[in-house]
Amino acid sequence: MNNYYLPRGMRPSTLDERRIFYTSEFDLNRVREWFSGWSGKIVFAVIIGRHTRIYPPEYEEDASTTILIENYTSLEDIREWILEFLPESVYYDRNIYDDQGCVIGQEMAFDLDPENLTCPIHGSLEDKMRRRQGLSFCEIELKMVKDETIRLYDELSKAFSNLKVVYSGRGFHIHVLDKDVFSWSREKRGDFAREVKNKGFMIDEWVTSGDMRLIRLPYSLHGMVSRIVMPIDASELIDFNPLEDERCIPGFLKPKKITS
Numbered sequence: 001m002n003n004y005y006l007p008r009g010m011r012p013s014t015l016d017e018r019r020i021f022y023t024s025e026f027d028l029n030r031v032r033e034w035f036s037g038w039s040g041k042i043v044f045a046v047i048i049g050r051h052t053r054i055y056p057p058e059y060e061e062d063a064s065t066t067i068l069i070e071n072y073t074s075l076e077d078i079r080e081w082i083l084e085f086l087p088e089s090v091y092y093d094r095n096i097y098d099d100q101g102c103v104i105g106q107e108m109a110f111d112l113d114p115e116n117l118t119c120p121i122h123g124s125l126e127d128k129m130r131r132r133q134g135l136s137f138c139e140i141e142l143k144m145v146k147d148e149t150i151r152l153y154d155e156l157s158k159a160f161s162n163l164k165v166v167y168s169g170r171g172f173h174i175h176v177l178d179k180d181v182f183s184w185s186r187e188k189r190g191d192f193a194r195e196v197k198n199k200g201f202m203i204d205e206w207v208t209s210g211d212m213r214l215i216r217l218p219y220s221l222h223g224m225v226s227r228i229v230m231p232i233d234a235s236e237l238i239d240f241n242p243l244e245d246e247r248c249i250p251g252f253l254k255p256k257k258i259t260s
């Protein structure tokens with residue numbers, strides 16, 4: 001990652017920091033709350049070190065692999081798996097499965113990232129790729145993505161009544177939790193994604209159509225930027241600043257309190 005630039009204060013987390021976060025700060029009660037409206041088993045996934053190249057040595061071969069976690073009985077087991085892999089990223093599968101493992105629906109989501117916009121200083125994703133800085137982003141880009149999220153939220157509010165905004169580390173996700181949308185067909189989701197894109201919104205169509213079904217798990221650690229993935233009330237977005245917002249900053253980056 002030596003060629004990368006990130007907004008001030010953001011940097012990759014070390015393995016020790018990942019361990020500290022998932023041992024003492026990762027809030028399973030809030031994760032449980034996030035899934036309170038779900039039916040069926042949730043599939044989780046981790047990527048250990050694809051972008052950061054930071055991984056436990058025993059997992060070198062699988063550092064870039066997307067590892068699905070389906071074998072668990074409680075969320076406490078998920079914490080144990082995460083502590084085993086110490087991943088840079090944790091996701092969940094938006095598909096809804098029945099008891100036989102057949103897909104019976106999907107949560108729809110919109111993904112807004114710096115990849116999809118052009119920075120006045122750093123240019124487009126193509127420009128960055130040419131400089132081998134594909135995943136880099138700056139504070140201007142973060143602000144642009146936030147403004148885009150506010151616009152998209154207003155637009156989606158015309159069609160849906162239960163939307164949740166999540167700060168994802170590099171950008172934002174908007175989850176659609178309206179019950180009827182979970183049963184939309186792949187085709188209907190694809191059409192809707194195209195429609196939104198055609199209105200000029202810089203979304204990742206693959207996420208909304210459902211071809212990319214994994215999405216970052218709220219309350220997990222984004223290990224490339226050392227920020228906590230955090231649901232944000234839409235009304236707070238305008239003043240939200242992930243560089244300074246206490247809710248998103250993991251304990252290992254907070255100044256140590258002096259006790260005497």
Ligand SMILES: [Zn+2]
Pocket residue numbers: 119120121122123137138139140141
């Ligand atoms: Zn930039």
